[in-house]
Amino acid sequence: MFRFLLVRVASAIPVLFVLSVVTFAIIQAPPGDYSDYIRSQLINQGGASFEEADAQAQAYRKEHGLDKPLPLQYVNWVTGIVTRGDFGHSLYYNKPVADVVGERLPRTLALALVCHILASVIGIGFGILAATRQYSWVDSLLSTVSFLGMTVPRFLMALIIVYILVFHFNVSEINSFHSARYGGAPWSWDKFVDLVKHVWPVVAIATFGGLAYNMRVMRGNLLDTLNAQYVETARAKGLSEGAVVMRHAVPNALHPLIMYQGVVLPYMLTGEIETAIIFALPTVGPAIVGSMWVGDVYVTATFMLVLSATLIVGNIIADMLLAALDPRVRMGGGAYA
Numbered sequence: 001m002f003r004f005l006l007v008r009v010a011s012a013i014p015v016l017f018v019l020s021v022v023t024f025a026i027i028q029a030p031p032g033d034y035s036d037y038i039r040s041q042l043i044n045q046g047g048a049s050f051e052e053a054d055a056q057a058q059a060y061r062k063e064h065g066l067d068k069p070l071p072l073q074y075v076n077w078v079t080g081i082v083t084r085g086d087f088g089h090s091l092y093y094n095k096p097v098a099d100v101v102g103e104r105l106p107r108t109l110a111l112a113l114v115c116h117i118l119a120s121v122i123g124i125g126f127g128i129l130a131a132t133r134q135y136s137w138v139d140s141l142l143s144t145v146s147f148l149g150m151t152v153p154r155f156l157m158a159l160i161i162v163y164i165l166v167f168h169f170n171v172s173e174i175n176s177f178h179s180a181r182y183g184g185a186p187w188s189w190d191k192f193v194d195l196v197k198h199v200w201p202v203v204a205i206a207t208f209g210g211l212a213y214n215m216r217v218m219r220g221n222l223l224d225t226l227n228a229q230y231v232e233t234a235r236a237k238g239l240s241e242g243a244v245v246m247r248h249a250v251p252n253a254l255h256p257l258i259m260y261q262g263v264v265l266p267y268m269l270t271g272e273i274e275t276a277i278i279f280a281l282p283t284v285g286p287a288i289v290g291s292m293w294v295g296d297v298y299v300t301a302t303f304m305l306v307l308s309a310t311l312i313v314g315n316i317i318a319d320m321l322l323a324a325l326d327p328r329v330r331m332g333g334g335a336y337a
Contacts, residue, residue: 001320001323001324004319004320004323005316005320008316008319008320009316012312012315012316015312016305016308016309016312019305019308020078020301020305020308021074023301023304023305023308024070024073024074024077024301025070025074027292027297027300027301027304028070028073028297032295033061033066033295033297034060034064034066034091034092034294034295034296034297035057035058035060035061035066035295036057036295037092037294037295038053038056038057038060039053039054039056039057040053042056042057064089064091073297077298077301085098086098087101087298087302088298088299088301088302089298090291090296090298090299091294091295091296091297091298091299092290092291092294092296092299093296093299097298097299097302098302100287100299101284101299101302101303101306103282104282104283104284104287105284105306107177107281107282107283108269108272108273108276108283108284108285109269111199111202111203111206111272111276111283112206112268112269112271112272114203115203115206115207115210115268115271115272116210116268118203118207118210118211119206119207119209119210119211119213119214119268120210120211120214122207122211122214122215123210123211123212123213123214123215123218124214124215124218124254124257126142126145126146126211126214126215126218126219127214127215127216127217127218127219127221127222128218128222128245128250129142130142130143130215130219131218131219131222131223131226132222132226132241132245134223142215142219143219145212145215146211146212146215146216147212148208148212149208149209149211149212149213150209150212150213150216154205154206154209154271154274154275155274155275155277155278157205157208157275158201158202158205158274158275158278158279159278161201161205162174162201162278162279165201173198174198174201174279174280175279175280175281175282176198176281176282177195177198177199177281177282178191178194178195178198179194179198182194198281199281201275201279202272202275202276202279202281205271205275206268206271206272206275209271210268210271214257217256217257218253218254218257221253221254221255221256221257222245222249222250222253224253225249225250225252225253226245226249228249228252230248231244231248231249234247234248255322258318258321258322269307269310270307272285273285273288277289284303284306284307287299287303288300288303288304291303
């Protein structure tokens with residue numbers, strides 16, 4: 001198993017390298033950079049003439065290396081990451097990018113993990129219910145829920161909930177994790193409840209989309225498994241239908257779903273990001289939008305690189321879980337070669 005893990009990690013490194021190159025190139029593709037933001041700020045808010053603002057903007061470009069060719073900027077950025085663990089300096093926040101990412105990424109990952117766990121547990125449960133009651137009203141109801149979860153855009157659901165909370169329930173604190181009175185307070189049960197009151201819309205929306213996908217995959221897999229020969233054999237031996245489903249059908253139906261988790265985990269992360277942007281929660285999502293708006297290239301590139309790494313890690317975890325369940329996967333990966 002350890003050799004299998006090493007092979008998977010080694011094969012992921014070139015993929016991460018290619019993703020970093022593509023990401024950096026796409027971020028730099030639009031015309032302009034952070035010096036243009038400085039120029040406009042000096043003119044619109046500082047009252048400077050265009051010549052004065054342009055001179056300061058050009059000086060800023062030269063000082064921070066924004067005038068260098070794109071390949072050289074990329075090499076400097078990657079070299080700093082590999083040799084010093086330095087992701088660059090945020091031009092907008094005026095502090096190391098690692099600090100900016102470190103403030104927001106743990107909250108984002110925590111929310112995405114909670115959404116992922118809820119979507120997996122609820123989606124698998126709904127999938128089992130729908131498959132074992134095929135064509136009943138339960139199957140129709142859950143299929144409708146799944147259809148809505150897969151088709152209704154998450155940003156639209158977020159906008160609807162924001163409208164209801166603000167204009168019908170007069171909720172004003174939707175852009176923070178805590179109410180003002182719990183901002184610097186130590187952790188307590190009341191503070192945890194206050195946290196849940198603030199993040200439940202984000203968790204609910206991201207979970208809704210994820211459980212829809214999990215339910216559809218589980219329902220289809222279980223329907224195929226319930227018609228397999230070994231399941232019919234188990235029924236012929238006199239086992240109850242519940243024992244046949246839970247002991248023989250469900251474990252085998254989980255294999256494709258586990259492979260699917262490598263895709264669902266990044267999906268849950270992007271779902272949390274989309275929703276957090278609407279609610280303006282201080283997570284990765286608003287930071288990505290803000291950094292792209294002002295041209296803070298190193299913050300944007302680092303966040304995109306982290307999201308790419310999440311996609312790769314999600315697939316590795318899925319491969320490891322699948323290899324743990326099915327030794328043939330390990331043999332295919334060269335573990336026993």
